[in-house]
Amino acid sequence: MQIDLRTVTIEPQRQAFDHLVRRFGDKPASRYQEGTYDIQAAENLHYRPTWAPDQELYDPAITRIAMRDWYDLKDPRQFFYNTYTLTRARQQESAEANFKFIESRGLAGLIPPAIRDRALAVLVPLRHVAWGANQNHTFVCGYGYGAAFTQPNIYQALDSLGIAQYLSRIGLMLGGTEALATAKQAWLQDEAWQGLRRYVEDCLVTRDPFELFIAQNIALDGLLYPLVYGAMVDGVWATEGGSTIALATQFMADWFDETRKWADAVVKVAAAESAANREVLAGWIDHWSGRAFEALLPIARLGLGEQGEAVMDERRADLAARLAKAGLKR
């Protein structure tokens, strides 16, 4: 007897939802496309919000940036709930392993006191900055338009909370509960932190979601992360016996590398849309990155001493090069 094994192909009646077929053609859609495109509520919203009657409930005109299609601002990482949580769960596991490694081998005790003090002085107050980032990203998600743009912002908000927690943990590891109280006092009172605190607080009252996106992701994070986790932790402290700190902040360094690509992609597409957009974006970037530079100078001196200013100049040049790639040459 012979058994003939064969398959029969049954053409599905529909390859994807109609709105996705209209956008991408008649082929199977990815889960990112299904979970992102045309999700934003755009019709059947009869009431204006009582707390701001001059705007729609979901209003693309709240920002000065204009897009023909807000879904052009897609996330190159194609994060939707599933891919995002899986990625972060993996990273969380490796961060846990790093902390466990440090604790089980007593590595925190081997950090030279001078480096430990600098790490406490710089890293722990930054948890307040990370909390501000959480608030800002949540705002952008709430008032921005189009799920392609807003969805990654809520992930970014969750990441900021995670980073704040890692920073707290580093504080507890290096200086106990006292370290957190001291850092809060520094954040509220120390001269060095007041510029940055003012920056964060001004962000909290910025109403234009796209401007806030620029102020947070491009101007502030674009200078702060390479300064702190690049130049300080990996660059100088590691060579002076503080490589344990690099182990504890690995997530922040990796996270910035990853999220930077998304922020750049958003700016690039928005700038390419129109000359008017480019003008507005360039203005915001000038304004906020200038302020971020000033605010971070004292922090650079706090962590790097004399070289602080030179390192900040390098960071500013790096950011300018990054923005030139995204189509914003100044």
Place this chain on the structure above:
Amino acid sequence: MSQVFIALQANEETRPIIEAIEADNPAARISREPAMVRIEAPGRLVIRRETIEENLGRDFDLQEIHINLITLSGHVDEDDETLTLHWDR
């Protein structure tokens, strides 16, 4: 001209790879069969790491393709940047 082909499992991981092949090989014909996607091209087919990375939004090692590769035909030329299938030089 003889056809070269590559067949990949049909899943979320191969989607960016298939899109990259589609973009880099205008002559390629893509047929979606149950659980697999078969891509045929006359004489030559190029798979580029760079295009896959653009579609994927992260770094990609071309060797990752073998996890979802079912079969292929043609001579294989492989380096870090490209995987090429061809019959004649």
